[in-house]
Amino acid sequence: MSLRISDNSPGLTDVPGLRVGAAGCDIRNKNQERLDLTLVVADRLCSAAGVFTTNDVKAAPVRVSQEILVSSAGRVRGFIANSGNANACTADQGMLDARAMAKLSAEAVKAPGEPFLVCSTGRIGELMPMPKVAKGIAEAGARLAKTSEEGDRSAWSILTSDTRPKTVTARFDWEGRTFTVSGMAKGAGMIEPNMATMLAFVATDLDAAPATLRTALLAATEQSFNCVSVDGDMSTNDTVLLLATGASGVSLDGAPAGLQKLFQEALDKVCFVLAEKIVGDGEKVTKMVSVEVSGGRTRAEAEAVARAIGNSLLVKSAWYGEDPNWGRLADAAGYARVGLDESKLDISYDDVPAVVAGRPLPENKPRWKAVVTQRRFTVKLHLHLGEASFRLLTTDLSEAYVNFNKSE
Numbered sequence: 001m002s003l004r005i006s007d008n009s010p011g012l013t014d015v016p017g018l019r020v021g022a023a024g025c026d027i028r029n030k031n032q033e034r035l036d037l038t039l040v041v042a043d044r045l046c047s048a049a050g051v052f053t054t055n056d057v058k059a060a061p062v063r064v065s066q067e068i069l070v071s072s073a074g075r076v077r078g079f080i081a082n083s084g085n086a087n088a089c090t091a092d093q094g095m096l097d098a099r100a101m102a103k104l105s106a107e108a109v110k111a112p113g114e115p116f117l118v119c120s121t122g123r124i125g126e127l128m129p130m131p132k133v134a135k136g137i138a139e140a141g142a143r144l145a146k147t148s149e150e151g152d153r154s155a156w157s158i159l160t161s162d163t164r165p166k167t168v169t170a171r172f173d174w175e176g177r178t179f180t181v182s183g184m185a186k187g188a189g190m191i192e193p194n195m196a197t198m199l200a201f202v203a204t205d206l207d208a209a210p211a212t213l214r215t216a217l218l219a220a221t222e223q224s225f226n227c228v229s230v231d232g233d234m235s236t237n238d239t240v241l242l243l244a245t246g247a248s249g250v251s252l253d254g255a256p257a258g259l260q261k262l263f264q265e266a267l268d269k270v271c272f273v274l275a276e277k278i279v280g281d282g283e284k285v286t287k288m289v290s291v292e293v294s295g296g297r298t299r300a301e302a303e304a305v306a307r308a309i310g311n312s313l314l315v316k317s318a319w320y321g322e323d324p325n326w327g328r329l330a331d332a333a334g335y336a337r338v339g340l341d342e343s344k345l346d347i348s349y350d351d352v353p354a355v356v357a358g359r360p361l362p363e364n365k366p367r368w369k370a371v372v373t374q375r376r377f378t379v380k381l382h383l384h385l386g387e388a389s390f391r392l393l394t395t396d397l398s399e400a401y402v403n404f405n406k407s408e
Helices: 060-071 091-108 130-142 148-157 210-222 257-280 299-310 313-320 326-335 362-372 399-404
Strands: 004-006 018-023 037-052 075-085 116-123 166-174 177-186 199-204 239-244 288-296 346-349 352-356 376-382 388-395
Touching: 018 130, 018 148, 037 060, 037 091, 037 130, 037 148, 037 210, 060 075, 060 091, 060 116, 060 239, 075 091, 075 130, 075 148, 075 199, 075 239, 091 116, 091 130, 116 199, 116 239, 148 166, 148 177, 166 257, 177 257, 199 257, 210 239, 210 257, 257 288, 257 388, 288 299, 299 313, 299 326, 299 376, 299 388, 313 326, 313 388, 326 346, 326 352, 326 376, 346 362, 352 362
Parallel strands: 075 116, 199 239, 288 376
Antiparallel strands: 004 166, 018 037, 037 075, 037 239, 166 177, 177 199, 288 388, 346 352, 346 376
16 A cells, blocks of 8 residues: 655654653753753664764764664664754763763653663754753653654754754555654754754654664665755754664564565655755745756766755855746756766756757746746756766755844
């Protein structure tokens, strides 16, 4: 049976075997009464896998979570996540604080010593206000529940400059049983893989070895979170976690190929929907654009062209101005330096040709103009060099983005 997608689900509380709790403890130190911390706990130790930022400057929670996944052999009880402070570039104290957050989380659920992963997002270069964090962890632990209300609160608690929570649930059937893959994410600015200032948390009620989960997660992130860009800035805190609670009593390891395939499709879909929601909520964006490059010799070449276009300030500004300036697309494609042959290049906006085999079609300009006035549209380039392709989700760039990021 095909996947059943709930696009505005409560997120992780849809997954049997998980409880969540959220709290507001003023991590931003602004006397704000907003949710800024969540605790996600499995009913028992469960398998976990993670994919993290490739930035050389990694936040303390990233390093601690990577350590915990190794030391626990990928078996954890859950994770703690906060917004408002990235705990990045905080030296030794940052590492101590991240480890303390893991310890406090275990104590809050009366499971001292059991491993918890740690995720943070927010301002870089400031120490965590640990007394407030400790209070928030205790409060979140006391609120742990499987309710939709607490799932919604959890999704809100991880947001920074986002304007809305990002959740999705996929369900599928196998031999009379229904299985679930659900997730929540945050991200709006500093978005450029390989991974972006983005936290994403996905869980399933299936069981699986940590190695199985990591293989599946890498495949899913490669075609979702690693195919988006808002502003070309890679974060210090990017994290995607996948937990398998095993509450269904069914394991992916040794399972029939059909079940494994359905799970991967569900995981891919959940990650892709979350990635789309991140781009669609980009800081002060007015357009979401799919850059589809085909005909590359290799996927890496097609990706290079797509990223050159999707991260070009000139191109993004033209999209914001609703100017179908395909010359900027051709220029960006050229400086990707993949050996592009201009005489073979095709460019179109949605399905309206702008260039065919290097020859401009100015008579189509009114139709290009209509395309770029839309909130969402597609730019297609065919390089006619090979068979490889790549799709990048990106955005325009507005003066409101500049004003928003002049200061916090």
